Amino acid sequence: MLRIGLIFLCAFLILPSFLAEAKKTRLTDNPLYGVTTTSPEAFLGYPLGERLLRHDQINTYLKEIAQQNPRVSIENTGQSHEARQQLTAVITSPENQAKLDEILAERQQIKYLGKQGGPLIIWLAYSIHGDEISGAHSAIKLSHMLATSEEKWVVNLLDKAVVLITPSQNPDGLDRFSTWANGYAGKVTVSDPNHKEHKQGWPTGRSNHYLADLNRDWLFLRHPESQGRVALFHRWQPHYVGDFHEMGHNFTYFFQPGVPERTHPLTPAGNQKLTAKLAAYHQAELDAKKQNYFSRQLFDDFFYGKGSTYPDINGAIGVLFEQASARGQQQDSVNGVLSLQEAIENQYATSISSLKGAIALKSELEHYQAEFFKNKHQKAMKKKPHQAGLLLSANNDQGRINALTKLLDQHLIAYYYLTKPLTQGGVEFEVDNSLFIPHNQAQSSLLKAMFDDRTEFVDPTFYDISTWNLQHAFDLTLRRNIKLELSVLSQTAPEFQPDSWGDNTVALLIDWRQSQAASLLQQLLEQGVMVKFAAKPFSIAVAAKESDFAAGTLQIPLKQDNLSADEISQKVGKLAQEFKVNIVAVDTSAATQGIDLGSPDFKVIKPIRPLIISGKGTSIAEVGQLWYYLDNTLGVATTLVDINNLALVKLSDYSHVLMADGNYFTLNERFARKLGQFASNGGVVIAQKGALDWLSKSNLLKTNLRSDRFYKQLFDADGLTFDKKSKFKAEQEIGGAILELKLDTSHPINFGLNDDRLPVLKNQVLGFSQTTNDFTVAAKYASDPLLSGYLAQEYQSSFSNSPAIIIESHNKGAVVAMADNLLFRNIWLGSQKVYANALYFIPALH
Incomplete structure (x- = not known):
């Protein structure tokens, strides 16, 4: 008994110090001890997911x-068009x-x-399409779990990764959609796909303020949301990027790899091998949930302007995830009732698998990135007497x-200015409008x-466009593989020197x-300054030297x-400095x-007041591009x-009516007469693509159109077996090809x-019939229109020498009809x- 008592006494004496040491250890070694982190539900x-x-x-x-x-800390990557902060945890x-x-x-x-x-850098990005909202919800759940979990794998992950x-x-877009869906959600959940909760109004939450698809803007960076994202990417240079989306409600779940034959040839083979290895982790996570899924179908890794493919050309592994969408709380589908809660859980599951897979493959991801940038590291230019690269001019x-240098800066692409004019291949490259990119x-x-x-492809199917060459988008003169001496290159931009003029200046x-x-002109008109334009070329003395003007x-x-x-x-001097526009002063009118x-033949330019037809039946994206x-x-x-309110609008209050692509099926004959009267009285209708069909049927466009029915009869399916059906159908699509206009x-x-040529991007099967009235063309x-991308030979032959832009007079006004969208995604600066x-100009000539 005495021995037992002594043991108990010793234990009693030791216990307090042991507990104190344990408490001290927890406070020191576990930074989450005593920390309360608000859960999404409590917040x-x-x-x-009960409400969006x-x-x-x-x-x-x-x-x-x-x-x-x-x-947890926060990165702010700027504001959206509507001044909403873009935050990353x-x-x-x-x-x-x-x-x-x-x-x-x-x-x-690394670069x-x-x-x-x-540490390994893992970036999980969600809901770039605002109505694909399950991703945003799962991101909130994931953030809380990573902040609070003490599971061994999470602690290990956060030690070795950011x-x-x-x-x-x-x-x-997200707020536009959540407001819509929440506004039409009742106390009793409605899964009927016809319910207004699941049928968004125009425009949908997919797009941003200017109605742009931000998942097509990673290369072009026309919008602040994209600019912030790409800045974040290059700031962190991630090893892995998860890109979480939603698709149609009748699908299941998709993750990459996509269709192997539709991976861009510039993407390293190692990228797809790692993508396949990561897929095993997604499979395991979804199998454990008994959730069906698919890979290697529908989606591809071709266009580098998307969130899952931009990483692929920048040394990271990008993986696309697509969850069937309830577009609200729940919706009936061919696979049963699909709920937002289920979608959140699936996105959360593949977020977890992304983290587990990336950390398990840490050394391989690091090795891949190191190899990607191997032999690409910038060497000091002084070590070489010359550099090889692209020489280009904006004429x-x-x-x-x-605009191009701003884009290159955002993508961290180095470039140089010329210090003196050069001639290459018979083309003069001037200092102030030329660039060299090594x-x-x-x-x-x-x-x-x-x-x-490129114009040759293994598979003619494209989830987006088949080409996006910036040479054509900016309409640049380009010489490839030019070698230049360092003495003619500078990193400093030529300083803009505004012109000055004296008291004897007359114009x-x-x-x-x-x-x-054009931007300067608009400001002058708003400030009441009269401006004219020359309808014909002329030459005039400038500083005692004859100069030609187009x-x-x-x-x-x-x-x-x-x-x-x-x-x-x-006024002119201030605006010339603001817009960096050269002004020439002349002291004679002769x-x-x-x-x-x-x-x-110098025509006075009148102030403009444009109207864009929007709403259901018009293309959201193209209305947005016109508006932008x-x-x-x-x-x-x-x-x-809105197209439904046009009957109430007095068109004579406007100078132009712009019609983007669309079907315009809700417009009736009465409005057609109203629009015809508008043009007869001096108004100008600017219409493109699908809008031309409505104008033609309403007898407002005289030139005959060729629709897809005309062109698709050119394709011969004789002898093709059923398994060739998909490829045959793909060949009949125009997946964004660049064509040349004369x-x-x-x-x-x-x-x-x-000059007399212009590159445009064509992505719709539409054209004009040959016309005998050449004055309208x-x-x-x-004659050989394809510059870049995929275009079936049948189309190439049929479009050859056919009209692309028609201007028809209507008494005092006109209809400007374009078979293509010359503003494509607001990156086609050469044709805007x-x-x-x-x-x-057109109003002054009618």
Whole structure:
């Protein structure tokens, strides 16, 4: 008994110090001890997914757990068009959080020194389409789990990796959708697909403020949401990117690899091998849930402008996930009732599998990235007497060069300016509108992809476009594999030197080929300055030397009724500096050749007031592109009118009616007469693609159209077996090919374009019949039209020399009809001048 008592006494004496040491150990070794991290349910006051999240709720929750939890911090990548913050949760161990600056510095070395070290970087990004909302919900759940879990695999993950979680990549679209779906959700859940909750109004939440599909903007970066995303990518240079989407409600679940034959040839083979290895982890996670799935079908890895493929050309592994969408709380499908809760759980499951797979393959992902950048590291240019690369020119337009350099900067592609003019292949490359881009740089793969030309493909099926060569989009003169001496190159942009003029100046002239001239013109008109344009070319003395000016040149007379010469000079000078537009001063109205400045062939440009028809039946994307150009580029106050409200609108209050692609089936004969009267009275209708069919059926377009029915009869299916059906159908699609137009350079619709040719992107089976009235044809497809991308030979032959742009007079007004969208995704800067000409020049000539 005494021995037992002594043992008990010793234990009693030792226990307090043991407990104290245990407590001390927990406080020291477990940073989550005593930490309370709010759960999504506690934050919302209801179960996650019971109602659709708003973007402000997502942001507030991320900020709250970042304040509470030492594993979480926040990155802000800027604002959306509607000024919503774009936040990303950075989740890792507290030790890594304490040295994020060091980790980020290490990440910058991989491109330039090939140094691979530090933690693995995993980026999971959700809901870039705002109505694909299950991803955003699962991101919130995942953020809380990673912040609070003490499971061994999570602790190990956060010790060895930094996890970036972006719940909402399209703040404006997500709020548009959640407001819609929440607004039509009742107390009793309705799964009927016809219920208004599942049938969004126009526009849907898929797109952003300007109605753009942000998952097509990773290369082009026309929108601030995309610019912030790409900046985040290059700041962290992730090893793995998970891109979470939704698809039609009758599907199951998809994850990559996609269709093997439709992977872009520039993507390394090792990328697809790692994607396949990662797929095993997704399979295991979904099998455990008994969730059906599929791979290697429907989706591809071709267009580098998407969230799952941009990483592939930038040294990372990008993986696309597609969950069947309830588009609300729940919806009937061929696979049974599909619920938002189920979708959230599936996205959460593949988020977990992404983390487990990436950390398990850490060494392979690191090795792949190191190999990707191997031999691409930038070497000091002084070590070589010359560099090989791309030499390009925007032909008298510094504006397009500036737009290109801004894009290259965002993609971290190095470039140089010329210090003196050069001649290559008979082409003069001027200092202020030329650029040299060396091959020898870290981003050489992306550079090659951005200027890729190809017309041969293993599989003619494309989930998006088949080509996007920026040479054609910007309409650049390009010489490949040019070697230049370092002495003619500079990293410093030529300084813009605004022109000045003296008291004897009678007029100011502006070369219309400058892309920013249209924006400057719009501001002058708003400020009450009279501006004219030359309907014909002329030559005039400038500083005692004869200078040639093309048709389309703007003239600003310094003698005007409402403004003094000094007032005009001050306004023009300020705007010229703002838009970087060259101004030429002349001290005489007398031309040495062609029309004098006082000629009636100098037409006064009237202020414009455009109206865009929007709403159901019109293309959301193309309405958005027209709106973006007018509002964001030109700075024009633009009216969007819903197609159902047109009967109430007085068209005479407007100068132009713009019609994007669409079917316009709700417009009746009464409105057709109204629109015809608008044109007869001097209005201009600008219409493209599907809108032309309605104009033709309404007898507002006289030139006959060729629809897909005409073209598809050119294809012969004789002898084809059933298994060739899909390929045969794919050959009849136009998956975004670049075609060449031949221009009538004397037509005002083509003023300011570079020469007699123009590249356009064609993605719809539509054209015009040959017409005997050549005066209406402003542009035809070239005899050999295909420049880049896939276009079946049947189409190439049929489009050859057929009309592409028609301008028909209607008494005092006109209809401008275009078979293609010359603003494609607002990156087709080389052809957007056509719209400016239709806005400012065409009204003056009728």
